[in-house]
Amino acid sequence: MNLTFIHDNPEFDGLAGEWNDLLSRSVSDVPFLRHEYQRAWWSTLGGGEWERGELWLGVGRDEAGRLVGIAPLFRTRTRDGRDGLMLLGSIEISDYLDLIVAQDAVESFAQVLLEALEADAGGDPALLDLHNIPKASPTLAALEAAAVRQGWTATRERLEPCPVIRLSGDWESYLSSLEKKQRHELRRKIRRAENHAAPVRFRLVEPGEDLEEATERFLRLMAFDVGKIGFLTPKMRVQFHALVRAAAESGWLQLAFLEVAGEPAAGYLNFDYRGRIWVYNSGINPEHTALSPGWVLLAHLIRWAIEHGRREFDFLRGDEAYKRHLGGVDRAIYRLTLRAPRG
Numbered sequence: 373m374n375l376t377f378i379h380d381n382p383e384f385d386g387l388a389g390e391w392n393d394l395l396s397r398s399v400s401d402v403p404f405l406r407h408e409y410q411r412a413w414w415s416t417l418g419g420g421e422w423e424r425g426e427l428w429l430g431v432g433r434d435e436a437g438r439l440v441g442i443a444p445l446f447r448t449r450t451r452d453g454r455d456g457l458m459l460l461g462s463i464e465i466s467d468y469l470d471l472i473v474a475q476d477a478v479e480s481f482a483q484v485l486l487e488a489l490e491a492d493a494g495g496d497p498a499l500l501d502l503h504n505i506p507k508a509s510p511t512l513a514a515l516e517a518a519a520v521r522q523g524w525t526a527t528r529e530r531l532e533p534c535p536v537i538r539l540s541g542d543w544e545s546y547l548s549s550l551e552k553k554q555r556h557e558l559r560r561k562i563r564r565a566e567n568h569a570a571p572v573r574f575r576l577v578e579p580g581e582d583l584e585e586a587t588e589r590f591l592r593l594m595a596f597d598v599g600k601i602g603f604l605t606p607k608m609r610v611q612f613h614a615l616v617r618a619a620a621e622s623g624w625l626q627l628a629f630l631e632v633a634g635e636p637a638a639g640y641l642n643f644d645y646r647g648r649i650w651v652y653n654s655g656i657n658p659e660h661t662a663l664s665p666g667w668v669l670l671a672h673l674i675r676w677a678i679e680h681g682r683r684e685f686d687f688l689r690g691d692e693a694y695k696r697h698l699g700g701v702d703r704a705i706y707r708l709t710l711r712a713p714r715g
Contacts, residue, residue, distance in 0.1 A: 373440060373480055375488045378429040384411065387431070390439045391472070399478060400470035400509050403643040403650060408618035410444055410460045412611070418465055419611030422448050428457055430488065432473075432481050441473035441481035445500075456499030457489070465611070467534060467650075467688040468705065469504040471511050482514040486522050490712060498524075498712035504531065504689075507704040519710050529707040535700025537685040543675045546699070554697045561664040562671055568663060570633040574672040577627040579620075586627055587616045590639045593655025600655075612641075619643060630669040638665035640673060648684040649677045670698065 378384060391407040403409055417425050430443030444460040451463075459469040473481045489498045505512055512528065519526040539546065547555050565572045577586045591609060594600050619625035626642040626649065637660035643650040651673075656666045677685050687695040689705070 373432050373434055373477075373484050375430055375432040375441075375481075375484045377488070377492060378431055379427050381414075381427070384414070384427060384429060387429075387439075387442075391442060394439050394442065394474070395472050397474045398470075398472045399475055399511060400468060400472075400506060401646055402468040402470070403619070403624055403645045404461050404466040404468055405444070405470065405472055406618075406622065406624075408622050409466075409615065412614040412618045413461050413466065414446070415614060416607050416611045418461070418463075419608030420605055421462075421464055422446075424448060430485050432477075432484060440477050441471065441485075443471050443481075443485050450499070450501045452501070454499055454501075456501045458501050459503065461504075462501075463503045467504060467652075468506055469502070470506065470509050473511075475510065478510045478514045479517070482511070482518040483521065486515075486518050486524065486710070490522065498710075500708070500710040502708045502710075504705045505708055507706060512706060512708055515708060515710060523713050525711045527709045529709070531705050531707055532689040533691050533702035534689055534705055535687045535691075535695040535702050537674065537687075537699045538701070539674075539678050539683055539685060541678070543678055546674065546678055550697075550699055558667065558671055558698075561667045565630075565663055565665075565668045568632070572637075572663070572668070573631045573634075574669065575629055575631065576676075577625075577629070583616060583620055584613065587613050589629070589636055590627060590641055590655060593636055593639045593657060594653065596655060596658055616641070626673075628669060628673055630665045630672070632660055632663065632665070637663065638669045640669055642673070644682070647682055648686055649673065649682055650686050651688055667694070670694075674698070 388407045395401050395405055426447040428445040428447050430445060432441035434440050445457045446460055447457050450456045450458060461469050471481065516526045591604060591612060595604055616625060624643050624645040626644040628640045628642065629636045630638040636657065638656045639654065640651065641653045643652060654666060674685055687700050
């Protein structure tokens, strides 16, 4: 296997077709690793999360020139204040990240990647600071084993849980799986919305709608949360618009609203990808708090997912209690830090 590093955007753009084809066979086929997501993220460095970055895409090909692995990396000053390589998408707005490589090539690609980094580091200490790798990914063990062979140090750290609902059966089966108290509360909230004096409507943004306006509507809902006002910088808003466009153009956007008398009371920006709903972000208008619009909208979305044959409803990172009340079971993600002997 031959591995080279790409440092410029035109070559990054040129990988789109091969990239997504490999991802469909990769150990972690998640929306955050799609080429269009990664390219949108890179265009703003995560909405301004990073002040600077240098592209370091590790591209592995076999003797016939076929793409067999991608290490989607960029070089920056890490949060520990060291110069190092991180996964594109790191850290805050991409919940699952990984190398892009098929199961049968993970070990060889991990080994070649570390060898190439030692050769191409330009005399600087090699450091990989990789966040949000799923526990189930063989990348963790493969990189740790390669690190041992190269004399590197490897440190694994468990991060925030990602609660996931496994879906099967019908809506009533799902409700029956909840604890009695939570089932009662959810049904009560749904009935209250159904009996509300003003009409309450659940809807998904459909193809052909004004996507920019719908995104702004969603961002206005997010901005009602004082904790998100500082997060929604002008650059982060650009990031959200780019991400929504990319997801819509590729067919895995799910942008949902709960409307009261035609006005948005709650919104969820999700991804509908590979048989799973990925719950990315939300916003709620506090004027409608008594109606529990967030809970009601989630109920509609879970029911939609069940009725449309989705296998899982993934709340992504965060240990908020409501995720478990709705049946979420924790899955783990990890940070893996690899340092060369002189790092």
